[in-house]
Amino acid sequence: xxxxxxxxxxxxxxxxxxxxxxxxxxxxxxxxxxxxxxxxxxxxxxxxxxxxxxxxxxxxxxxxxxxxxxxxxxxxxxxxxxxxxxxxxxxxxxxxxxxxxxxxxxxxxxxxxxxxxxxxxxxxxxxxxxxxxxxxxxxxxxxxxxxxxxxxxxxxxxxxxxxxxxxxxxxxxxxxxxxxxxxxxxxxxxxxxxxxxxxxxxxxxxxxxxxxxxxxxxxxxxxxxxxxxxxxxxxxxxxxxxxxxxxxxxxxxxxxxxxxxxxxxxxxxxxxxxxxxxxxxxxxxxxxxxxxxxxxxxxxx
Numbered sequence: 001x002x003x004x005x006x007x008x009x010x011x012x013x014x015x016x017x018x019x020x021x022x023x024x025x026x027x028x029x030x031x032x033x034x035x036x037x038x039x040x041x042x043x044x045x046x047x048x049x050x051x052x053x054x055x056x057x058x059x060x061x062x063x064x065x066x067x068x069x070x071x072x073x074x075x076x077x078x079x080x081x082x083x084x085x086x087x088x089x090x091x092x093x094x095x096x097x098x099x100x101x102x103x104x105x106x107x108x109x110x111x112x113x114x115x116x117x118x119x120x121x122x123x124x125x126x127x128x129x130x131x132x133x134x135x136x137x138x139x140x141x142x143x144x145x146x147x148x149x150x151x152x153x154x155x156x157x158x159x160x161x162x163x164x165x166x167x168x169x170x171x172x173x174x175x176x177x178x179x180x181x182x183x184x185x186x187x188x189x190x191x192x193x194x195x196x197x198x199x200x201x202x203x204x205x206x207x208x209x210x211x212x213x214x215x216x217x218x219x220x221x222x223x224x225x226x227x228x229x230x231x232x233x234x235x236x237x238x239x240x241x242x243x244x245x246x247x248x249x250x251x252x253x254x255x256x257x258x259x260x261x262x263x264x265x266x267x268x269x270x271x272x273x274x275x276x277x278x279x280x281x282x283x284x285x286x287x288x289x290x291x292x293x294x295x296x297x298x299x300x301x
């Protein structure tokens with residue numbers, strides 16, 4: 001049996017100690033990065049499982065280690081948006097973009113948050129930046145709507161015209177261009193856009209409503225009512241229950257002298273929307289005699 005002498009053991013120990021000192025040391029930052037990567041994966045899995053509170057805790061851990069981590073900031077923005085805390089969401093997206101300014105989805109989400117905050121000019125710029133990074137029609141459309149809401153009508157017009165040049169069959173672009181032109185005081189060209197939108201998408205109720213408003217303002221109340229009644233045919237599952245359609249139809253019939261028919265739609269409107277801003281006005285119309293009637297609620301013979 002071979003025995004190791006004490007001197008040999010000491011020499012072996014010294015060699016192993018020296019060898020251990022020659023092994024490369026991994027910096028602590030690399031270990032931290034691995035930890036952050038693992039946490040980010042876990043947080044995303046939790047979001048996908050709709051476990052938002054747990055996901056928030058994970059991303060908060062990441063931000064303690066890396067306060068400027070763009071992915072964690074972006075995900076915290078999404079969670080805040082889901083909580084309807086749009087101001088906090090915008091702040092997270094802004095900070096995420098400071099760390100990674102070429103992130104298209106963060107610019108788009110920032111535009112959504114600004115839109116909820118009614119910061120339409122800022123929203124339009126955010127959507128525009130997103131399209132510069134990667135063009136998408138849906139984001140370009142949102143940019144146009146933001147400029148329209150900001151009342152920068154010329155910029156909105158150019159965007160929707162460009163969308164129609166790209167795709168003449170885009171019913172929504174035609175409809176939105178109509179809205180821009182109507183806001184610019186050009187109802188004749190707006191009417192053409194609404195008619196085009198209806199041809200492209202016959203169930204586009206909003207186009208009928210806005211075209212009816214043009215007819216109403218021209219004093220063509222029967223034509224306005226006919227357009228609105230048409231929505232019941234093209235969209236039978238939604239239009240008859242749309243307070244805006246019922247209100248406008250009631251007003252058009254009222255002005256056309258069709259008092260009883262108007263009252264029917266007014267009552268439906270109040271049933272669906274008793275707290276709407278126009279509810280008090282509608283109630284007063286139900287109680288007031290029509291200019292073309294002799295008695296309340298009865299048409300003149």
